[in-house]
Amino acid sequence: xxxxxxxxxxxxxxxxxxxxxxxxxxxxxxxxxxxxxxxxxxxxxxxxxxxxxxxxxxxxxxxxxxxxxxxxxxxxxxxxxxxxxxxxxxxxxxxxxxxxxxxxxxxxxxxxxxxxxxxxxxxxxxxxxxxxxxxxxxxxxxxxxxxxxxxxxxxxxxxxxxxxxxxxxxxxxxxxxxxxxxxxxxxxxxxxxxxxxxxxxxxxxxxxxxxxxxxxxxxxxxxxxxxxxxxxxxxxxxxxxxxxxxxxxxxxxxxxxxxxxxxxxxxxxxxxxxxxxxxxxxxxxxxxxxxxxxxxxxxxxxxxxxxxxxxxxxxxxxxxxxxxxxxxxxxxxxxxxxxxxx
Ligand code: CP3
Numbered sequence: 321x322x323x324x325x326x327x328x329x330x331x332x333x334x335x336x337x338x339x340x341x342x343x344x345x346x347x348x349x350x351x352x353x354x355x356x357x358x359x360x361x362x363x364x365x366x367x368x369x370x371x372x373x374x375x376x377x378x379x380x381x382x383x384x385x386x387x388x389x390x391x392x393x394x395x396x397x398x399x400x401x402x403x404x405x406x407x408x409x410x411x412x413x414x415x416x417x418x419x420x421x422x423x424x425x426x427x428x429x430x431x432x433x434x435x436x437x438x439x440x441x442x443x444x445x446x447x448x449x450x451x452x453x454x455x456x457x458x459x460x461x462x463x464x465x466x467x468x469x470x471x472x473x474x475x476x477x478x479x480x481x482x483x484x485x486x487x488x489x490x491x492x493x494x495x496x497x498x499x500x501x502x503x504x505x506x507x508x509x510x511x512x513x514x515x516x517x518x519x520x521x522x523x524x525x526x527x528x529x530x531x532x533x534x535x536x537x538x539x540x541x542x543x544x545x546x547x548x549x550x551x552x553x554x555x556x557x558x559x560x561x562x563x564x565x566x567x568x569x570x571x572x573x574x575x576x577x578x579x580x581x582x583x584x585x586x587x588x589x590x591x592x593x594x595x596x597x598x599x600x601x602x603x604x605x606x607x608x609x610x611x612x613x614x615x616x617x618x619x620x621x622x623x624x625x626x627x628x629x630x631x632x633x634x635x636x637x638x639x640x641x642x643x644x645x646x647x648x649x650x651x652x653x654x655x656x657x658x659x660x661x662x
Contacts, residue, residue: 449517529563583638
């Protein structure tokens with residue numbers, strides 16, 4: 321069975337001897353070969369040059385027996401393609417080139433040329449798909465409308481999210497106009513990713529968990545549902561959100577093929593809330609990859625045992641891999657998963 325067949329079987333909730341494994345932001349700073357490329361090129365040069373994006377995407381697959389490749393890019397290419405660029409702050413975190421703080425600026429954001437501007441992503445995906453030759457799953461991705469809106473309205477990474485929340489609570493019409501535009505851009509973008517070779521797409525609602533519980537539906541989930549409705553006949557969606565365990569049932573009900581959970585929930589408790597025809601992805605705490613191979617093996621085995629009678633499990637971290645992750649621990653993790661027998 322190829323990695324891709326294994327991944328598709330898991331997405332379709334068919335029983336397997338072991339789950340497929342991949343990790344988010346796997347091309348990140350924990351790999352010396354990535355850091356070496358970063359000496360020569362900026363992040364944006366890597367992401368915007370299809371041959372370099374291909375190279376960075378493939379780096380982790382050359383080292384580890386992963387079942388999926390994830391496109392090397394960033395969720396913030398969407399605001400950039402809509403007219404609001406971004407950069408990495410010297411002190412860490414994201415800065416947008418300006419802060420979106422008026423309805424007229426929102427009107428000026430463009431959605432109709434997004435796929436043209438992001439043609440370098442389509443080119444990268446085509447190169448990756450050719451290199452993988454259908455042996456491994458190829459994952460595209462994008463941010464959720466809410467998560468992207470937080471960066472756009474806060475002007476970058478934020479502590480309290482007070483500006484985006486003020487917009488949501490005080491000027492709902494303008495908030496909705498913004499979210500509608502981001503959603504339209506994402507629908508076109510996801511269709512483009514699928515056409516260029518993405519086998520499934522992960523939506524990152526990384527900041528879903530900072531909303532009041534009663535606002536999660538109107539501020540975030542309804543826009544995710546709109547996108548899933550528009551693309552799900554073409555491409556499978558994996559919905560990841562951080563800090564939204566109280567909303568698992570609602571997330572499962574909005575049409576994804578898989579719900580990805582963070583590490584704060586025991587995975588069997590998450591599984592109990594998700595219908596049997598929807599897969600679950602997760603959920604090792606990424607910090608464990610800073611510890612030791614035997615701790616990683618122990619913790620990964622716990623997740624595998626907890627899920628062994630639940631067809632439809634995709635092994636993953638509960639969030640992106642950290643720059644401090646140790647290679648030997650990634651090796652131990654992959655070994656634990658790939659030698660497991662249910
Ligand atoms: O495995 C892969 O290569 C996937 C590529 C990927 C990146 N970003 C590359 C990246 C993915 C899936 C993302 C998603 C992303 N980007 C999210 C959603 C997931 C999450 O983490 O919640 C978010 C919120 C972003 C925005 C973003 N990009 C942040 C907050 C940062 C960190 C900035 C900092 O100061 O640490 C980035 C940078 C980024 N995106 C890096 C990579 C490899 C590190 C850049 C570098 O130093 O080389």
